[in-house]
Amino acid sequence: MAKRILITGAAGFLGSHLCDRFIKEGFEVIGMDNLITGDVKNIEHLIKLKNFEFHHHDITKFVHVAGKLDYILHFASPASPIDYLKIPIQTLKVGSVGTLHCLGLAKEKNARILIASTSEVYGDPQVHPQNEEYYGNVNAIGPRGVYDEAKRFQESITMAYHRFHGLETRIARIFNTYGPRMRLNDGRVIPAFIGQALRGEDLTVFGDGSQTRSFCFVDDQVEGIYRLLLSDYSEPVNIGNPDEISILDFASEIIKLTGTDQKITFEELPQDDPMQRQPDISRAKEVLGWEPKVSREEGMKITYDYFKNLGAEELEKREHKDFSKHIRR
Template identity: 75%
Template sequence: MSRKRVLITGAAGFLGSHLCDRFVKDGFHVIGMDNLITGRLSNIEHLFPNEHFEFYHQDVSQFIHVPGKLDYILHFASPASPIDYLKIPIQTLKVGSLGIHNCLGLARVKKARVLIASTSEVYGDPEVHPQTEDYWGNVNPIGPRGVYDEAKRFQEAMTMAYHTYHGLETRIVRIFNTYGPRMRLNDGRVLPAFIGQSLRGEDLTIFGDGSQTRSFCYVDDLIDGIVRLLFSDYVEPVNIGNPDEISIRDFAEEIIKLTGTTQKVIYKDLPVNDPKQRQPDISRAKSILDWSPKVKRSDGLKLTYKYFKGLSKDELFLKEHNKFDAYIK
């Protein structure tokens, strides 16, 4: 019996690479696609010898073609950290508009089911807590974060339009803060930032007073929720995340305890439109997908810290460089 074929965009990224692993393990033929602007080949190079994995170095904002049948498309191509999307805002908007249009068009031709990676950022700085899927959000479309937030909101709208008007099989996952091995150490997100600072002997930086909250989901739990959603019959957005909410100040203390950090914590101004609260309501995922996170934060942090400790000194001290220059047009 021939294997089902799945296209994963953003395949060399943090989440995309874990999805590639999962679908190869589950017996699929996996086609990974990535322009490598934020993804890294090192995340997927272990799959290259596998005859059931192939890789296309391509920007999904350009026309995409994949020969042969496709059964599923998972669209995970997008800058996802503030450092990235603030440096390449236009490309972030393009991948959330032209990129999703290309993926949906390909899915229509191939008669494939599409799952898109949306985000808790569609809720903006929420006035409803915890965030449920029927909350429309509080987003500043012209603020610095708007390029990412609105790209994802447009992506959801375009996906539902293809479902409604073309009868395309679509799924939408709203991803909350996720962590684990293969995160980029210097991508600006709070968890790798804290661990990176601790490993380099730097002070831990909290933006704002530290009272803002986040909810961290270990990557294995997230991937399981995504797979369950893909194979479900549910077409409206589903939150996937861990509802165990913690303040950034308390989270910094957890990292200090984990890493044995002796440096002090310093405070800087909160970035514009940074959300004050972030906690998913996962009632829909529980009832429809029979999903809830299994990995405790203490256990997931140990695994993540072990991964970061294994990085070379060059990787540990790597700062963001000019790799974006070719994309700034």
């Protein structure tokens, strides 16, 4: 009999790719999303499948799923800076109340649950690269705090359920991930740069561009999450690509990739923007036998081709124009 899994945030970028993977592995998949930041187009190819069902639901409300559940992947949350700056209360609620509902459901169904945490729990790190033993440097009352602290609380309550109730839990600390189905101009570096390149605009770099990021292609990220869910390890695990690059150098790579002649312009660095971001994936290698396989050059070509091949109308839908200046992750 097929295993049954609930994936919250199923219509989002990463959630939709996870739905694809678990369908491919023969699971019965229940996707749940309130579509505030997700897009049903990301999962419309799954709707007619007999082993996929979609629930349009906000997990900050009581969550009920009929029948057995073997696993839960909790990926519901605004993940881009533009989103969590625009809807800060909802961001805090989905990380707290929403997580509580998912944990309660996992306890009721005796299901294993994996929660999507983030490298943002490390804040603007004073340890480099970041390993799972580092407690972080987070400004709880800054503009990024609504996301960072929601995720830190999410980890805390998950471990409390694990220790107190004996619940089988997994925690994935996800570093910058990219690939097809991202939304252009959602506040993250890659879609923002690609969006500017496609529109023929100059590329905007915040600060002097010396801050670093490490980008993981979505297929690698999904493989790491899949292995973590099926592992016996309950402590947090970094899932990301340690290939670090400065934002300024990355902007130059984008210009080369797109074959455009845009200039690079500079704006003031946003508050609490991390200056370094690089995962130490020693634990993932040891516990999961996992490390990323897709190079940035290969992954970026796939991602750029995806956006370039979208029609103009679809590109417009995938843009988010509420903020012209935003925090970059």
